[in-house]
Amino acid sequence: MKLIIISGFLGSGKTTLLLGLVRRLTSGNGCDFVILENEVGEIGIDGVFLEKQGLQVKELYSGCVCCQLAGDLVVTLREIKDVLDPDGVILEASGLAKVESILDTLDRYYGELEGTMVISLADLERFELYQEEPMPFVINQIRYADLVVLNKTDSGDGELTATMAAKLAELNPDAEVIGVSALEGSNLDLVAERLGTWMRTTS
């Protein structure tokens, strides 16, 4: 069982991206996924939405899996492995999650995963978040990403997209940056291809 972590600031398009990727990767003889939603609030809005789309969803709410719910994350992953044993779990982290802390928890307490991939979203509509001095957890999300997805390219021009992609590459020189519109589906095939290739790779 592999784990894909989708991180990104509040409203950056995590749920929209997740749905687009799962649809592309589960068709035909594709992979099967369980979605794990983490929301800091009391009500799991995204979980209800994704269940209505026919996906299998587990929820962790009232806290963040990078801190208060770190233990619950490990327990829940064990349960998913024991009961459902999917090819992959896709964790939609809360918008404020510090990715480094999630990876640290998994390293220490859940070594059984076959692999972990972090996809972090940046939001072109909120480009000011990434200018000058981005907030530490925003930097952390980008820095610990294996793949950076610059979302909402439909909402800005090519120059802004290029400037922001350059800024993201500066924050994480090792990760590929892919511009997409999760809403319109543009370039999602490329992200799905990267994820699909990684899913098929045995470690």
Ligand SMILES: Nc1nc2c(ncn2[C@@H]2O[C@H](COP(=O)(O)OP(=O)(O)OP(=O)(O)O)[C@@H](O)[C@H]2O)c(=O)[nH]1
């Ligand atoms: N213009 C545009 N809007 C988008 C795109 N992707 C998502 N959105 C919109 O952005 C808003 C937030 O999208 P979500 O997918 O719910 O974002 P999220 O990161 O899951 O949000 P939280 O879970 O609340 O942090 C919604 O109104 C989406 O329709 C995109 O590519 N372009």
Ligand SMILES: [Mg+2]
């Ligand atoms: Mg969401």
